Amino acid sequence: MSAIEGQILxxxxxxxxxxxxxxxxxxxxPPDYGVSHENIVGTSKSLAGDGYVIMKSSKIDYWELTDxxxxxxxxxxxxAKCFKAIxxxxxxxxxxxxxxxxxxxxxxxVGMGNCMKNKWIAKEGDKMKAKATDIExxxxxxxxxxxxxxxxxDNGAVLPGKDASLLKKRKLVVGxxxxxxxxxxGPEYAEERVKKAADLTKxxxxxxxxxxxxxxxxxxxxxxxxxxxxxxxxxxxxxxxFRKILCQMGFEEMPTNKWVESSFWNFDTLFxxxxxxxxxxxxxxxxxxxxxxxxxxxxxxxxxVKMHEEGGSxxxxxxxxxxxxxxxxNLLRTHTTAVxxxxxxxxxxxxxxxxxxxxxxxxxxxxxxxxxxxxLCEFHQVEGLxxxxxxxxxxxxxxxxxxxxxxxxxxxxxxxAFNPYTEPSMEIFGYHPDLxxxxxxxxxxxxxxxMLAPMGLPPNVRVIAWGLSLERPxxxxxxxxxxxxxxxxKVELARTKTAPVCRFD
Ligand code: FB9
Numbered sequence: 001m002s003a004i005e006g007q008i009l010x011x012x013x014x015x016x017x018x019x020x021x022x023x024x025x026x027x028x029x030p031p032d033y034g035v036s037h038e039n040i041v042g043t044s045k046s047l048a049g050d051g052y053v054i055m056k057s058s059k060i061d062y063w064e065l066t067d068x069x070x071x072x073x074x075x076x077x078x079x080a081k082c083f084k085a086i087x088x089x090x091x092x093x094x095x096x097x098x099x100x101x102x103x104x105x106x107x108x109x110v111g112m113g114n115c116m117k118n119k120w121i122a123k124e125g126d127k128m129k130a131k132a133t134d135i136e137x138x139x140x141x142x143x144x145x146x147x148x149x150x151x152x153x154d155n156g157a158v159l160p161g162k163d164a165s166l167l168k169k170r171k172l173v174v175g176x177x178x179x180x181x182x183x184x185x186g187p188e189y190a191e192e193r194v195k196k197a198a199d200l201t202k203x204x205x206x207x208x209x210x211x212x213x214x215x216x217x218x219x220x221x222x223x224x225x226x227x228x229x230x231x232x233x234x235x236x237x238x239x240x241x242f243r244k245i246l247c248q249m250g251f252e253e254m255p256t257n258k259w260v261e262s263s264f265w266n267f268d269t270l271f272x273x274x275x276x277x278x279x280x281x282x283x284x285x286x287x288x289x290x291x292x293x294x295x296x297x298x299x300x301x302x303x304x305v306k307m308h309e310e311g312g313s314x315x316x317x318x319x320x321x322x323x324x325x326x327x328x329x330n331l332l333r334t335h336t337t338a339v340x341x342x343x344x345x346x347x348x349x350x351x352x353x354x355x356x357x358x359x360x361x362x363x364x365x366x367x368x369x370x371x372x373x374x375x376l377c378e379f380h381q382v383e384g385l386x387x388x389x390x391x392x393x394x395x396x397x398x399x400x401x402x403x404x405x406x407x408x409x410x411x412x413x414x415x416x417a418f419n420p421y422t423e424p425s426m427e428i429f430g431y432h433p434d435l436x437x438x439x440x441x442x443x444x445x446x447x448x449x450x451m452l453a454p455m456g457l458p459p460n461v462r463v464i465a466w467g468l469s470l471e472r473p474x475x476x477x478x479x480x481x482x483x484x485x486x487x488x489x490k491v492e493l494a495r496t497k498t499a500p501v502c503r504f505d
Contacts, residue, residue, distance in 0.1 A: 001193040004035060004043045009052065009193060012185050021058075023180035037180065044183050050196060050216075051188030055181040062156045062176055063146050063164055069172035073147060077139035078103070082111030083120045086130045093127035110170070142167060234486065234495075235380065237502035238474040239362050242382055245406045245504070246360040249399075251384055254339045256363035262293035264327040266338040268304050269345070270421035271450040273318045274326045278334065285366050285377075287330035296327070300345065303454035313453035332366035336381045337421065337467070339363075341451070344463060347387060348456040356388035362470060373482045380470035385447075387463045393424060393446065396464035400444055403466075404430055407473065407504040409441060423448050428466065432476065442468030477502060 001009075011025065012018045022044060026037035047053045065073060075081065085102035086094050100108040112128065115121040120132040142159055146167075149155040159167075167173045196216040197204070204210040232240065243253065267279055278284065305324075311317030333339075339361050348354055365381045386399060401412055409430035417427040422445020430441040444466030452463060471483060478499055480486045485495070 001195075002043065004039060005047060005193050008040070008044055008047060008183070009189070009191050012053065012183070012189065013191050016185055016189075019182055019184040021180050021182050022055075023178065025183075041181060044181060047193065048186060050193070051186045052193060053183050053186045053189065055183050057179050057181050059177055059179045060156055062178065063159075063167070063173040064176045065143060065147055065173055066171055068170075069143055069167070070147075072140055072172055073143040076137050077114070078107040078109075078111035079114035079118065079120065080111075080135065080137040080140065081107050082115050082128075083130060083132070083135050086115070086121050086128050091129070093124065093129035095126045095128070099128065139167070139170075139172070143172060146173060231497045231499075233491075234478045234480075234499045234502070235470055235474050237499065238477060239380070239470055241502045241504055242362055242407070242470070243360075245403065246384060248406075249358070249402060251358040251360040254336070254343050254359045254361040256336055256339050256361045259332055259364060259366070260287055260330055261333040261338045262296065262327065263329040263331060264293065264296045264301065264304070265341055266331060266333050266335070268308065268322075268327050269341040269451065269454075270337060271307065271448055272420040273308065273320065274323055275320065276420060279326070281368065283368055284334055285332040285368055287332070290330055292325075292328040293330055297345070300454060300456075301327070307450050307454050311450070313449045313459070315448075315450045317450070334367050335365050335467070336361040336363055336383045337465070340383060340385050340465065341455075344385075344387060344447075344452065344457065345455045348452075354387075354458055354461060356386075358384070358386045360384045373484075374472070374475070376471075376483055376487060381467055382470055383465060383467040385463055385465035387457070387461060389458075389460050389462070391446070391462035391464050393464075395462075396426075396444055396446060396466065399464065400428060400442075400466050404428075404441065408433065412441075413438065414444075417443060417445075419443065419445050421448055421451050422446055422465065428468075435476065439472075441472070442466055474502075477504075 008025075011020045022040045023037055026035065026040045029035050044053055044055055048055050072078070076084075081103040082099060085099060089098070089102075094102065096108065096112075099112065102108075103111060112121075115128075116123070118132075118135070120130065120135050121128045122131050123129075142163055145158050146155045146164075149158060164173065168175060194214055196214045198216045200210055200215070204213060246253075263274075263279065267276070268274070272279065305322040305327075306312060306317075307315065308318050308322045309320065311319075340359065343357075343359055347357055360383060362380060362382045364378050366378045369375055369377055371377060384399070384403065386395065388395075397412075397414060404410075404412060409432065411431035413429040414426040415429060417425045419425045425443065425445030427440060428442040428444055429438050431437070432439050432441075444464075447463040447465060449459075452461065453459070457463075471486060474480070475483065475486055478486075484490045485492070
């Protein structure tokens with residue numbers, strides 16, 4: 001049992017209804033004891049924890065002089081100083097400059113106004129002259145009253161409230177409060193504190209000591225130790241939600257674990273002409289080694305070249321000389337549509353021929369773009385496609401509406417757009433309930449026959465598709481303004497740990 005514990009328990013030993021106030025108790029301890037009020041409160045709280053004592057708090061407010069308040073207490077108020085100086089100047093009075101000289105700029109500024117208000121002085125021209133013969137420095141008196149209390153912390157009621165708040169307004173005093181406790185005996189009170197055992201040990205059982213030992217009560221309210229464990233990055237939480245939604249809509253995920261593609265699959269199969277600006281190094285990361293792809297399906301390749309050079313299936317093509325070297329260039333895929341193209345090709349050439357399918361992909365794509373608060377040179381593309389007979393633009397709009405409804409966007413608008421691999425194409429705009437504004441939320445279209453026919457898909461098969469990013473919805477969902485707070489080495493891990501589960505419903 002510590003000395004303070006002993007003292008506290010002893011303080012209550014006199015009679016069963018003895019009590020003491022922690023603050024008085026502490027202030028009565030000899031200063032060299034080195035025990036503060038906080039110590040007394042701390043120890044009492046620990047004794048209360050074991051039921052030795054009961055504590056009832058009481059809070060009092062009091063005033064404390066500021067440095068300026070202590071200056072005024074010592075030297076008198078600014079106005080008293082001004083009055084004295086002006087009085088001392090006799091008949092001639094003082095002008096502002098002289099007064100500042102006499103009492104200092106700060107005191108002159110504050111003092112002059114109060115002197116006027118108290119009708120201690122009057123202005124004649126630019127001179128200030130004393131009116132009063134003598135004055136009483138109320139402010140100084142009030143401050144001395146406040147600091148005059150035996151215990152400065154008991155001066156809460158020394159001055160009428162309005163006077164005190166005037167001093168406060170003049171930053172001469174500040175309001176403080178002190179909480180202390182009235183301590184009385186508790187149900188477990190004893191003059192000696194016996195440390196309660198926290199655990200039942202084998203020795204206690206062997207020795208039988210457990211029968212007489214006082215055990216600490218189990219505190220079932222304590223929160224267990226924060227168990228660590230994994231935390232999904234917000235992006236992956238939204239990805240998980242999108243995956244669930246797309247699987248619920250009957251879509252299967254496409255394998256997107258290969259970031260390097262050939263220009264053939266990333267561009268040519270999508271009927272994107274080799275002269276298209278997106279195909280130069282300003283927009284695309286080309287691979288230095290291995291720079292060229294090893295193989296593409298031969299006859300399919302020739303059908304793609306033919307479509308680019310001469311057209312077919314009702315198209316006139318682009319009528320340029322297709323460069324095989326361009327088609328073989330390896331790159332970091334610029335869209336997961338490169339994967340869609342390969343899956344559609346497989347669908348067209350699988351055993352048993354074409355079967356209607358719904359596919360989706362959510363994975364990284366790379367674009368050599370200038371970075372800003374919402375754009376990095378890589379992002380996660382979400383893409384969905386439906387390949388089936390005689391699909392229409394209505395089917396595309398319906399599918400897109402279903403998807404976005406499931407992520408909380410019910411009002412959509414479609415704006416005609418252009419993509420090299422879809423016709424018609426539409427930009428998708430949605431009204432975002434939290435942002436309270438229309439936002440561009442994606443792009444979409446019907447894959448061109450120039451893309452589908454060379455694959456060998458039956459002519460009446462249509463493929464509708466749409467795409468969006470994962471970053472934008474995640475930034476909106478988790479209220480992240482700058483993409484650098486979402487992705488990359490600057491991300492605060494704490495933010496990932498505390499990011500709530502992503503629910504869109
Ligand atoms: O994600 C985008 N916006 C978005 C999406 C969702 C959202 O909030 C959700 C509810 C919470 C908020 C915003 N965009 C697409 C629109 C813009 O951000 C745009 O400025 C940036 N886009 C990226 C490309 O930037 C160069 C987003 C990315 C994008 C654009 C197009 C596609 C995919 C991703 C596509 C496609 C496509 C088209 C036809 C056929 C197949 C795929």
